[in-house]
Amino acid sequence: MKRSRGMRRIVVSAWVVTLGTVLLAQGATGTLAGVVTGPTGAPVPDAPVQAKNRQSGAVVRGATASDGRYRLAPMPAGSYDISITMPCCAYEPFARQDVAIAAGQTRQLDVRLAEGASFNTAGDDPGELAAVIRKRQKVPSRPVPRLAGKPDFSGVWLANEDRYPEQPALLPWAAKALQERLGNGLKDAPHTQCLPQGLPTPASIGPFLAKLVQTPSLLVVLFEDAGGFRQIFMDGRAHPEDPDPSWVGHSIGKWDGDTLVVDTIGYNDQSWIGIVPHSEMLHVTERIRRRDFGHLDIRVTFNDPGAFSTPWHQTLNWELAPAEDVVAYVCENNKAQHLVGR
Numbered sequence: 001m002k003r004s005r006g007m008r009r010i011v012v013s014a015w016v017v018t019l020g021t022v023l024l025a026q027g028a029t030g031t032l033a034g035v036v037t038g039p040t041g042a043p044v045p046d047a048p049v050q051a052k053n054r055q056s057g058a059v060v061r062g063a064t065a066s067d068g069r070y071r072l073a074p075m076p077a078g079s080y081d082i083s084i085t086m087p088c089c090a091y092e093p094f095a096r097q098d099v100a101i102a103a104g105q106t107r108q109l110d111v112r113l114a115e116g117a118s119f120n121t122a123g124d125d126p127g128e129l130a131a132v133i134r135k136r137q138k139v140p141s142r143p144v145p146r147l148a149g150k151p152d153f154s155g156v157w158l159a160n161e162d163r164y165p166e167q168p169a170l171l172p173w174a175a176k177a178l179q180e181r182l183g184n185g186l187k188d189a190p191h192t193q194c195l196p197q198g199l200p201t202p203a204s205i206g207p208f209l210a211k212l213v214q215t216p217s218l219l220v221v222l223f224e225d226a227g228g229f230r231q232i233f234m235d236g237r238a239h240p241e242d243p244d245p246s247w248v249g250h251s252i253g254k255w256d257g258d259t260l261v262v263d264t265i266g267y268n269d270q271s272w273i274g275i276v277p278h279s280e281m282l283h284v285t286e287r288i289r290r291r292d293f294g295h296l297d298i299r300v301t302f303n304d305p306g307a308f309s310t311p312w313h314q315t316l317n318w319e320l321a322p323a324e325d326v327v328a329y330v331c332e333n334n335k336a337q338h339l340v341g342r
Helices: 002-027 126-135 172-183
Strands: 029-037 048-053 059-063 069-076 078-084 094-101 106-108 155-158 209-214 218-223 229-233 250-256 259-265 283-292 295-303 312-320
Touching (some): 029 094, 069 078
Parallel strands (some): 029 106, 229 250
Antiparallel strands (some): 048 078, 078 094, 259 283
């Protein structure tokens, strides 16, 4: 009898502790909700909304519905930095810092995105063109193809940017250079000189395509930009001791299960990571996995002690585009004096 009462007290006590923990957790979280619209007031669907807790660094993510509405919950009470980055270039990126989320309450934050660099010009918005390419693809449901026992990445892929981009922690000189680039309308971008732009694969944003050709010892990436290709050596070789700096660096790859780990060094300091500067100390690691027949997941880490105080990460998702092929890229008249830069 004593034993039964003792057990009952333990069970009741455990139930009270569990209930209290649940109620505390529920009371310590809030919600962020609102509507995202464009310059004309029309709702913006599938806008990626990201909230980063300023204290813990934890991230909560979501996307708007067809009517532009979003809801992020549950969110631990605290202060957040909110950002929305749409595919280039119909809308300017949105950022709002120090947004307070109170326990048990819903914070309303409506966002009106400013007009982007395409100025709503028909056929001149890369994001819209990428959506057209995406819509016309008919990707079959098949197992991931394999080559010599490993996933085969061969195919034509629609390159996509990170939907929820992380901001790089730049050293002072790099932060100053970035602000100068933004202030002068990017007039000195490599593209204005017919040079490749973007790393680790140039032009890896929609609607541009990349064609991967894989053998057991080599992965070739053909891209639609100046230079046109990069090679990833998978034959066991090491990096050269003193690589000659180049626009795409020197890449070697090895398999970690079904994930290809690509290590690249030997960059010059003239290329841009999007619009972000870097030094010749840049070291890039890519982890590439073919999630299913139609998707490549790519996790990129940029490590550059000459430009970043901490490593910078990107998460990319490339989509198979079997109805497309890469085209020759010729740059002849892309000159700075023809741009509107400041």
